[in-house]
Amino acid sequence: MMNTSKNQEVNVPIGSIISGKWNQKQYLILRELGSGATGTVYLAKYDQSKVAVKVSRDTLSITSEVNVLKHLSKVQGKTLGPSFIEMDDWVTSSGTVPFYVMEYVQGESLFVFMRQRKDEWFGILLLQLLGDLAELHNAGWVFGDLKPDNLLISGPPPKIRWLDVGGTTMVGRAVKEYTEFFDRGFWGMGSRRAEPSYDLFAVGMIIMNYAYPKRFDKKEGGWTQLKKLIDRNRILGKYRPILYKVFHGQYQNAIDMRQDLLELYSGKSAAKTTNTPTGKPAAQAYQQSQSGRAGRTQQKKIKKRRHFMETVLIFIFLFVFYVVYLMGQTL
Amino acid sequence: MNKGTLRQILLITDGCSNHGEDPVAIAALAREKGIAINVIGILSQNEAYGEHGLKEVEDIAMSGGGVSQIVYATQLAQTVKMVTQKAMTQTIHGMINKELTQILGDEQQMEDLPPEKRGQVMEVVDEIGETVNLEVLILVDISASMDDKLPTVQESLIDLSISLNSRTGNNQFSIYAFPGKKQSIEKLQDWTPQLDTLAKTFKKISTGGITPTGPALKEALGLFSDKRSKRKLLGDYDEYVEESGS
Structure with missing residues (x-):
């Protein structure tokens, strides 16, 4: 009844099927979306549609969370949080794992x-x-x-x-x-x-x-x-x-x-x-894009200048070598 | 249901006990007295999980019907709060399960209910957790190796007080350090509703290598019942005075 806190994470391998004990629905786990203090959220497939499934060993906190989600879906008008679909228990060989299903919000x-x-x-x-x-x-x-x-x-x-x-x-x-x-x-x-x-x-x-x-x-x-x-x-x-x-x-x-x-x-x-x-x-944004364009042309200019400098250097080197060569000849 | 008062001891330590009674046994005793024992084991920065002899941390909490967690000092504030709240919920959940078994029979517990009903029961658990009165005795290991962690401990206790005082229910905190100079524990802060500013900072006490966790816990248990009986006496006395006055 009273257990010390253990690792709350439940690792569900990709491709497994989570099936509910009460509502008999089955969810195919596609990938992990994220994990937090209270459990792990997976992307899952149910009946051709994508849903998010949160799995946790901590029955208490997960139940609390479901209560909140249900209340939020009662708030009229806008959808505030992800909308709640159902909660169920998944019976596995290593014990019963509570989970809940909610809308998969993409973004x-x-x-x-x-x-x-x-x-x-x-x-x-x-x-x-x-x-x-x-x-x-x-x-x-x-x-x-x-x-x-x-x-x-x-x-x-x-x-x-x-x-x-x-x-x-x-x-x-x-x-x-x-x-x-x-x-x-x-x-x-x-x-x-x-x-x-x-x-x-x-x-x-x-x-x-x-x-x-x-x-x-x-x-x-x-x-x-x-x-x-x-x-x-x-x-x-x-x-x-x-x-x-x-x-x-x-x-x-x-x-x-x-x-x-x-x-x-x-x-x-x-x-x-x-x-x-x-x-x-908007004005700032305009300025930013302007300066972006200006930046690109400036880069081109710098490139041109660099080419010029290179040629000049090569000529100077050649000239110096020539002078040394001439001096060598005369000596 | 009588909400009453939840009582907890929060033990903060960084090592194994090596003196006096077995702390795991004392924790079992505490549980019998209705006091949950939570334990936080602090790791040093270069220490890995499981390296240290912190298994005792789990054992004490398990035996004391509380929650345990092993963390680095940097995560302490979050952990202190989490452990305390979790232990409260756990205790309330235990109480409710007992009631459920009485009502429904057949060893029926919250987990056996269909999700819908479970949600309703959980609302009651949350509601009690919000309104119940709470007494937390904080027991801090101040042996030499804890020295550099004490400022963090202090900060996280103030933080705990902020969290718990945002609840509707009343709180009482007290802080004791062990080993003490003469006795096994030493009072740093008497029962108070708020730990806004800790009047006394943890004193640096250079002790030898002893960590008498067992004796410290035992003495801490006494501080709850002492206080209760004193309060009762005071309460009775007050009533008596009022009666004679009217």
């Missing part, structure tokens, strides 16, 4: 997606994320373990989706699953009580992570360290007022933060900076 993780896109996409995805968070919060839940790895960009058209809802917690309870870098408790800037401002802090840290792709270690911690890092970074310049507010817990809900971001991306910045009507990010 790229946030920062992989951003690698090939221009800056303004990041803003759009943030707006989408905050909109979804607002709905989740209104339904009485907090995401908890919010981080780039848990965000997937599906589409086209690109749309931000949540991948792992294992940390999702009822408002008012304690957040149990989180990642230190994105956790305000870790930075000494608040509790781990599930409230909208907890998620918004993590959104702030996602912006920080965007500016510091390698992240950073906790040194003195707290606002002192974060403030330094914000003020020092060029990308974060425009986000500064929003980051100041969010790290001080001054946004009561996701809508307020979204509103500030929306203003940042549209009206205000256009007036401040360039004469292009599309606003700052």
Whole structure:
């Protein structure tokens, strides 16, 4: 009944068939999608369609997770997390293994997606994320373990989706699953009580992570360290007022933060900076592509110059040799 | 169901006991008293898993109905929290399974229920985990080899306090170190609801090579019942005063 925690991982070889004891459905395991603290997620085939199957030895946490997924699919309107399909037990020779099946969300993780896109996409995805968070919060839940790895960009058209809802917690309870870098408790800037401002802090840290792709270690911690890092970074310049507010817990809900971001991306910045009507990010992007083109022509020029230098050098060498040869002859 | 108070001892050590009673036996005793024992074994940076004699870590937790984990010092904060929470859930799960067996008979447990029903039971487990009161006595090995790990231990305990105090239920923490100067354990922090700032940092105590894990655990067990009976006495006394006053 009470066992000490053992390795929760269950290794399911590719090509095996997981069959449920209660619902009698069979899933063909295609490949591993990822594994976390509570179990391993596999891509599987059921009836010609692809699904994601999470397998774990830890009945308790997997059951908790299913509860969350079910609640989320009850949130009306948008699909917030991956939609839940079913939960079952797989009877194997080495014991019963609980598993659950959910929708397979296909896409790229946030920062992989951003690698090939221009800056303004990041803003759009943030707006989408905050909109979804607002709905989740209104339904009485907090995401908890919010981080780039848990965000997937599906589409086209690109749309931000949540991948792992294992940390999702009822408002008012304690957040149990989180990642230190994105956790305000870790930075000494608040509790781990599930409230909208907890998620918004993590959104702030996602912006920080965007500016510091390698992240950073906790040194003195707290606002002192974060403030330094914000003020020092060029990308974060425009986000500064929003980051100041969010790290001080001054946004009561996701809508307020979204509103500030929306203003940042549209009206205000256009007036401040360039004469292009599309606003700052687009102007920047334009400049970037311009400089890209300029860069290429410059490279060609450098190549030409190098050829020229080579010829000159060869002539000089030949001349010197000739002079030495002549001197040798005369001596 | 009476929610009551969950009691745990969290033992943080980096080695094997080599003095006094068998800690695995004391852990079994603790379990009989309804106190779960969790153990975290800390590895040094250049140490590989399984290299050290940390099997005892697992044995103590198994015997004490708790959770064990062996980690490097850098992962300590996450682990302390995870182990404590897991042990809480495990204890509650155990309580609920007992009730289920009583209601349903035939040794029926949560795992035997269809997934749908299981989810409903799990909601109750989560709910209790959120609201139950918790007493954690933290027992830290301060033998010479732990010296450089103590600042990390301290930080992770503050972190644990942040996590647990985000729950609805009440918490009480206390910290003891072993081996102590005169007794087998030494008090660093009396029962307190919050470990925001640790008044006393771990003192550097240069001891010989002894690690009396067994005796330390035994004494820690006494600290729970002591406190309880004292509280009861105090409680009774208060009531008496109030009555005579009115």
